Amino acid sequence: MTALGLPDTIQACLFDLDGVVTRTAVVHAAAWKETFDAFLRGHDGQRPFDAVADYDEYVDGRPRADGVRAFLDSRGIHLPEGTPDDPPDAPTVHGLGNRKNELLLEKIRTQGVEAYDGTLRYLEAVRAQGLRTAIVSSSANCRDVLRSIGAEHFFDVRIDGVVAAERGLPGKPHPDTFLAAARDLGVEPAAAAVFEDALAGMDAGRAGQFGYVVGVDRVGQTDALYAHGADTVVKDLAELGGKE
Numbered sequence: 001m002t003a004l005g006l007p008d009t010i011q012a013c014l015f016d017l018d019g020v021v022t023r024t025a026v027v028h029a030a031a032w033k034e035t036f037d038a039f040l041r042g043h044d045g046q047r048p049f050d051a052v053a054d055y056d057e058y059v060d061g062r063p064r065a066d067g068v069r070a071f072l073d074s075r076g077i078h079l080p081e082g083t084p085d086d087p088p089d090a091p092t093v094h095g096l097g098n099r100k101n102e103l104l105l106e107k108i109r110t111q112g113v114e115a116y117d118g119t120l121r122y123l124e125a126v127r128a129q130g131l132r133t134a135i136v137s138s139s140a141n142c143r144d145v146l147r148s149i150g151a152e153h154f155f156d157v158r159i160d161g162v163v164a165a166e167r168g169l170p171g172k173p174h175p176d177t178f179l180a181a182a183r184d185l186g187v188e189p190a191a192a193a194v195f196e197d198a199l200a201g202m203d204a205g206r207a208g209q210f211g212y213v214v215g216v217d218r219v220g221q222t223d224a225l226y227a228h229g230a231d232t233v234v235k236d237l238a239e240l241g242g243k244e
Helices: 025-040 053-059 064-074 093-111 117-128 142-148 161-167 176-185 199-207 222-227
Strands: 012-015 132-136 157-159 192-196 212-216 232-234
Touching: 012 117, 012 176, 025 053, 025 064, 025 093, 053 064, 064 093, 117 132, 132 176, 142 157, 142 161, 157 161, 157 176, 161 176, 176 192, 176 199, 192 199, 199 212, 199 222, 212 222, 222 232
Parallel strands: 012 132, 012 192, 132 157, 192 212, 212 232
Antiparallel strands: none
């Protein structure tokens, strides 16, 4: 293992955004809960959205529309797809997703975005060692979030919700966005490490046969991260090393 806590075959690092670089996972969970609870009140016998269990299982790390579908399927509820331009009050999959995004942006505007200091220090060390880097996120707001914390310069490649839509890439748990990042960096998957906090991200790392998958446990789900394919699990990337 290198000073970065990675196999010496690793040439590139692929980082998720929410929960790995930024402290936004809890904001996403709150926006999903507000969205789904308002929707579920119109369906008799439905319990509220669980911002831990339901969030981890059905929506964390997935593109918005995929998260809406997965959660509603778990409750036996089916909605028309609609279109990505649906207004946030439309009773469609995309309408609910757009409502969640509206709430998320409002929470980010009022609460701001914080970065994980341990991740920023690790990114500095990774760059100092000459490894290439990519940010891989299902969020369509990825670039704005990175700019807000002054971290855009840390990444050679960005594969986010906008790029995925342009290229027709399915989101996590499919490995396609991570594979695209590795391809854009000019490395084979076996020479790239994935850094993820979401179970869907772990599944993507395993499915893509990446050289190393690091689970970042922010919420006490170490066992689940290992079960979904992590090679190692840390609570903060500072635990991996990278200090000079």
